[in-house]
Amino acid sequence: MKKVITYGTYDLFHQGHYNLLKRAKELGDYLIVGVTTDNFDLERGKMNTCNNMMERIEAVKATGLADQIVIEEYRGQKIEDIQKYGVDIFAIGSDWEGYFDYLSEFCQVVYLPRTQGISSTQLRKERTVVNIGMIGTGSIASRFVPESKNVNRAVISAVYNPNIDENILFCHKFQIPVMAHNLEELYANCDAVYIASPHYTHYEYTKSALIAGKHVLCETPFVFSRTQAEELYTIAEKRGLHLQVALKTAYCPAFGHLFSLLKSGVIGEIVEVNASVTTLTDENSEKLNSKFLGGSISENACFPLLPIFKFLGTDFRDIHFYSKMKNDVDMFTKAVFRYEHAVASFQVGLGVKTEGSMTIAGTKGYVYVPAPWWKTDYFEVRYEDQNKNKKYFYPYVDEGLRYEIKDFIAAILTEGYYFNKVSKEENLMMAQVQEMYINNQNVYKL
Structure with a gap:
């Protein structure tokens, strides 16, 4: 029996895919089809896939051409699969001509003609785009625009900043089509809003955008009150809108894999999480200005709160804060959580520097990041x-913002039928912790 193997993403399965599989099938008696995982696609820079892995597998299965479907998870797997399954022919589209010649050492390599005039890339371009209006033109906004260009169907259509001069410069630099003079003009030119304005404006801008019927991606920190956060989620839910907090760590491949590993019990029961996020900041920065709700908690706490809540949950017994103050602003804060069967702590700073690592302790082992x-x-x-120790490597491309943008677009286009990597309850509790600190609840100032 002659075995043939081929690989692909098979996103938005189309006639070209079918034709290629049919041609591969005709080369032998038994066809094995490798379908890439979502994470392997991300590693290879494919940010624009529209169908998840299971949908793509079902599409291949529905053709009736595949005798066996395997999952392609990592580079170098093709050689292993060829040897493992006793493959005689490796077949791939002619657009890869010459690229896989190295496999000829293990089997025959055949490049199959592609169907002209159709491709997944073309189909993605023809699908509905999401026009994003931006509020704010600061440093994070300047990184957001180029990152969005890596996500198919995400288009920055308009920008608003009450500072007209800054708005003009930003729109000119990034060639934004519409420089909105007010929020009404912004909303008239977008389907969704990305809020990258100063922290203390997030609540009002998010509420305004939701009431205007726009999906919202809001930078961290979301808001500083659980009541405000609940109100915003209620508005979004009643209007069928997607509300997402731009906590980029949650959307990056390594964190997703770490979450899955720990949930599988590789280090046993988790008994402690500790994480640090500190930066040295100009003392004249708004980040250290009490009038703008500045401080290390407001600026950085959301990052360590993410793994604490992901791995231990939001039902902690109590929390205590210990802060080094300067000009009525916390330049460094250590927070300690007590859970029923675990503890957690984090260190955040804007004028103090410490090792920015994370450790997660368990009854069988621990994780070091x-x-x-x-x-x-x-x-x-x-x-x-130590012989059992294992290292894991996953891609983190450029600024990493493209991962959260991809999820934001997917959630909108699937009408909310999409797993939100930071849950509503987690965001509510982050707002509550911020509120507790602002209200000096269990805060000890040094």
């Missing part, structure tokens, strides 16, 4: 027996 853990592409699982 090196600095800066919040945008890592690498972590280690360590055990008492």
Whole structure:
């Protein structure tokens, strides 16, 4: 029996895919089709896939051409699969001509003609785009625009900043079609709003955008009150809108894999989470100005709160804060959580620098994530027996914002039928912790 193997993403399955599979099938007696995982696609820079892995597998299965479907998870797997399954022919589209010649050492390599005039890339371009209006033109907004260009169907259509001069410069620099002079003009030119304005404006801008019927992606910190957060979620839910907080760590590949690993019990029961996020900041910065709700808690706390709530939940017994103050602003704060069967702590700072790593302790082992853990592409699982230690590497491309933008667009286009990587309850509790600190609840100032 002659075995043939081929690989692909098979996003938005179309006639070209079918034709290629049919041609591959005709080369032998048994066809094995490799379908890439979502994370492997991300690693290869494919940010624009519209169908998830299971949908793509079902599309291949529905053709009736595949005798066997395998999952392609990593680079180098093709050689292993060829040897494992006793493959005689490796077949791939002619657009890869010459690229896979190295496989000829293991089997025959055949490049199949592609169907002209159709491709997944073309189909994605023809699908509905989401026009995003931006509020704010600061440093994070300047990174957001180029990152959005890597996400298909995301188009920055308009920008608003009450500072007209800054708005003009930003729109000119990034060639934004509409420089909105007010919110009404912004909303008239977009389907969704990205809020990258100063922290203390997030609540009003988010509420305004939701009432205007726009999906919202809001930068961290979301808001500083649980009541405000609940109100915004209620508005979004009543209007069928997607509300997402732009906590980029949650959307990055390494963190997603770490979450899955820990939930599988690789380090046993989790008994402690500790994480640090500190930066040295100009003392004249708004980040250290009490009038603008500045401080290390408001600026950085959302990042370590993410793994604490993800791995231990939001039902903690109590929390205590210890802050080094300067000009009525916390330049460094350590927070300690007590859970029923675990503890957690974090350190955040704007005028103090410490190791920005994260450790997660368990009854069987522990996880170490090196600095800066919040945008890592690498972590280690360590055990008492060091021979069992394992290192994990995952991609983190450029600024990492493209991952959250991709999820934001997907959630809108699937009308909310999309897993939100930061839950509503987690966002509500982050707002509540911020509120507790602002209200000096269990805050000890040094």
